[in-house]
Amino acid sequence: MVQFPADRLDASFAALSDATxxxxxxxxxxxxxxxxxxADTFHMTLTGMKKHVGVLEQAGLVTTQKVGRVRTCTLGRSRLADETAWIEAYRGLWASRFDALDxxxxxxxxxETFDGRRQTE
Incomplete structure (x- = not known):
């Protein structure tokens, strides 16, 4: 199994765990x-939204830039490549297990059919 930076994955998945x-x-x-x-869009206080943005920023999912009194948020550089690779690795593992079960x-x-235990229709 491919190794992924655990702290980065933890931060990303923690950030993504919240619907807001x-x-x-x-x-x-x-x-x-x-x-x-x-904050207006999500009907939240500025303080609440700053906390959410801070979590996203720590995970590298959002960047902010302050110009005067306005802090503008943009999508971060993270393209979720490591997170996607981690999910795909487990998807492949589970797919192979389900194939074996099938x-x-x-x-x-x-x-059952060969032993005659199965009823013919």
């Missing part, structure tokens, strides 16, 4: 936004 943070990423996928705009079930069905 996933919504923020979806919103920023359409256009950059200030923290105030995001083969066993098919063998058992054939044995």
């Amino acid at each position: 943070r996933r919504g923020v990423l979806e919103r920023l996928g359409r256009a950059d936004a200030s923290i105030s705009e995001l 083969r066993i079930v098919e063998e058992l069905k054939q044995r």
Whole structure:
């Protein structure tokens, strides 16, 4: 199994575990936004939205830039490549296990038919 940076994966999956943070990423996928705009969109306080943005920023999913009094958020450089690779590795593992289970079930069905234990229709 491929090794992935655990602390980075932990930060990314923790950030993605919250519906509001996933919504923020979806919103920023359409256009950059200030923290105030995001707070309004999600009917939150500025403090609450700053905390969500901070979690996303620590995970590398969002970057912020302050110009004057306005902090603008954009999607970060992370393209979720490591996270996707980690998920795909496990998807492949589970797919091979289910394929093996399918083969066993098919063998058992054939044995039932061969042994005459299965009723003919």
